[in-house]
Amino acid sequence: MSADILIVDDESDIRELVAGILEDEGYETRMAANSDQCLAEIAHRRPSLVILDIWLRGSKLDGIEILQAVKKDHADLPILMFSGHGNIETAVQTIKMGAYDFIEKPFKAERLIQLVDRVLEAVRLRREVADLKTRGGEVMTELICRSNVMIQLQQSIEKVAPTNSRVLITGPSGAGKEVVARLIHNRSHRKEGPFIVLNAATLAPDRLEIQLFGVEDGRMSSVKGARRGLLEQAHGGTLFLDEIADMPMETQGKILRVLVDQSFQRVGGTEKIKVDVRIISSSSRDLKEEMANGRLREDLYHRLGVVPVSVPSLKERPEDIGPLARYFVERFSKSAGLPMRKIGEDAIATLQASAWPGNVRQLKNVIEQIMILATGDRTAPITANMIPADAGSAQSIMVGQNDNTEIMALPLREARERFEKEYLEAQINRFGGNISRTASFVGMERSALHRKLKTLGVSNGERKRSPE
Numbered sequence: 001m002s003a004d005i006l007i008v009d010d011e012s013d014i015r016e017l018v019a020g021i022l023e024d025e026g027y028e029t030r031m032a033a034n035s036d037q038c039l040a041e042i043a044h045r046r047p048s049l050v051i052l053d054i055w056l057r058g059s060k061l062d063g064i065e066i067l068q069a070v071k072k073d074h075a076d077l078p079i080l081m082f083s084g085h086g087n088i089e090t091a092v093q094t095i096k097m098g099a100y101d102f103i104e105k106p107f108k109a110e111r112l113i114q115l116v117d118r119v120l121e122a123v124r125l126r127r128e129v130a131d132l133k134t135r136g137g138e139v140m141t142e143l144i145c146r147s148n149v150m151i152q153l154q155q156s157i158e159k160v161a162p163t164n165s166r167v168l169i170t171g172p173s174g175a176g177k178e179v180v181a182r183l184i185h186n187r188s189h190r191k192e193g194p195f196i197v198l199n200a201a202t203l204a205p206d207r208l209e210i211q212l213f214g215v216e217d218g219r220m221s222s223v224k225g226a227r228r229g230l231l232e233q234a235h236g237g238t239l240f241l242d243e244i245a246d247m248p249m250e251t252q253g254k255i256l257r258v259l260v261d262q263s264f265q266r267v268g269g270t271e272k273i274k275v276d277v278r279i280i281s282s283s284s285r286d287l288k289e290e291m292a293n294g295r296l297r298e299d300l301y302h303r304l305g306v307v308p309v310s311v312p313s314l315k316e317r318p319e320d321i322g323p324l325a326r327y328f329v330e331r332f333s334k335s336a337g338l339p340m341r342k343i344g345e346d347a348i349a350t351l352q353a354s355a356w357p358g359n360v361r362q363l364k365n366v367i368e369q370i371m372i373l374a375t376g377d378r379t380a381p382i383t384a385n386m387i388p389a390d391a392g393s394a395q396s397i398m399v400g401q402n403d404n405t406e407i408m409a410l411p412l413r414e415a416r417e418r419f420e421k422e423y424l425e426a427q428i429n430r431f432g433g434n435i436s437r438t439a440s441f442v443g444m445e446r447s448a449l450h451r452k453l454k455t456l457g458v459s460n461g462e463r464k465r466s467p468e
């Protein structure tokens with residue numbers, strides 16, 4: 001998907017000329033002759049870049065005022081200013097006000113192209129850095145794996161990535177569904193565009209719709225100004241809908257409408273906004289069961305799951321534990337500035353003997369703990385005796401053993417909830433009520449663990465708390 005550039009100039013010749021040059025370079029363009037048209041175009045759909053003339057005859061706002069207005073709502077939207085001979089100083093001022101750069105009229109086509117390429121490259125790099133920061137410096141270019149099932153999955157990713165088809169990824173929590181979604185995006189034609197994640201399980205229904213569709217100015221007392229939703233932010237890229245079965249039915253219906261005609265309305269809005277977004281979704285639930293119980297719309301399931309992909313639990317692919325453990329040791333050493341160390345075969349055999357209910361995420365956390373807690377020679381290989389006896393085990397399975405028959409009598413959803421409750425209570429007790437340490441061990445974000453405990457009805461009062 002090519003970048004979408006909004007050209008704002010009162011002279012139609014200039015608008016046409018700039019659009020022609022940029023379209024020849026493969027960019028998409030839109031045009032506006034004055035401030036009203038410019039702001040309406042941006043509100044309709046945020047462009048990748050705005051090229052804005054300083055002087056605009058017959059316009060309510062001039063270029064500088066438009067720059068100020070746009071920067072208020074879209075601080076990171078790149079803007080290139082056009083300036084005439086007489087107003088270079090003003091153009092320089094606009095950079096201080098947030099414009100990326102300016103180009104003087106008359107301009108050469110090469111200079112325009114060079115500048116536009118440079119701005120868009122800078123935006124892409126900025127996005128990559130932000131992405132890296134949120135992902136702790138991790139860039140996935142391929143799946144770390146050795147098992148046949150994952151090698152086949154990797155091959156499916158290669159095939160499906162360039163097709164633009166929707167993909168529905170299922171598999172247990174922590175198995176790598178988001179990693180698969182990112183890989184599909186990174187190997188698609190949209191890789192220069194954004195990869196945006198929405199986790200339905202973590203948001204209240206009303207927040208979810210505002211997050212997804214955005215909100216019109218003044219329509220919600222708690223939200224000031226119009227806000228772009230994630231669908232708009234993902235324009236030209238991929239939107240990853242995590243835990244789709246956890247979305248309210250009403251939101252599911254709205255998403256279905258977006259899938260049918262790729263357009264939607266902001267919360268409180270009437271205008272139809274069109275976007276070009278690839279949707280990849282995921283769930284760790286049994287979706288057939290969710291549909292049977294009326295918690296997932298069947299029509300949505302079929303629309304989202306054009307290509308179904310399943311990521312198996314780590315227990316089903318113990319061959320991957322070795323390469324994954326080596327990868328995490330290496331990555332942790334690098335990010336912590338520690339000397340590179342190896343992990344012995346005996347240690348890997350020990351790790352392979354565990355059940356890993358938290359899957360790859362849990363393995364990653366255990367490796368980090370081993371690396372942090374390791375004493376003695378920090379360059380020596382990690383050996384089996386350095387691995388905590390309960391690493392990767394399903395503690396709660398033991399805790400719940402006495403109730404096994406009772407659990408077996410429950411439907412899957414309740415059994416899972418019961419299991420999760422006992423598992424988390426046991427882990428919290430084990431870490432003396434320390435939520436941060438529990439979260440780190442079980443492989444969840446601290447805030448997500450809090451929410452989970454609330455959902456499961458494990459109140460703060462029930463837990464013995466210790467300072468975190």
Ligand SMILES: Nc1ncnc2c1ncn2[C@@H]1O[C@H](COP(=O)(O)OP(=O)(O)OP(=O)(O)O)[C@@H](O)[C@H]1O
Binds near residue numbers: 175178284327360
């Ligand atoms: N094949 C892999 N190679 C390297 N890292 C992996 C792999 N699979 C998973 N991970 C790592 O494990 C962690 C969990 O993966 P991810 O978030 O993709 O799981 P998930 O299935 O989406 O989990 P959830 O359902 O809880 O959201 C991440 O830190 C991810 O980077």
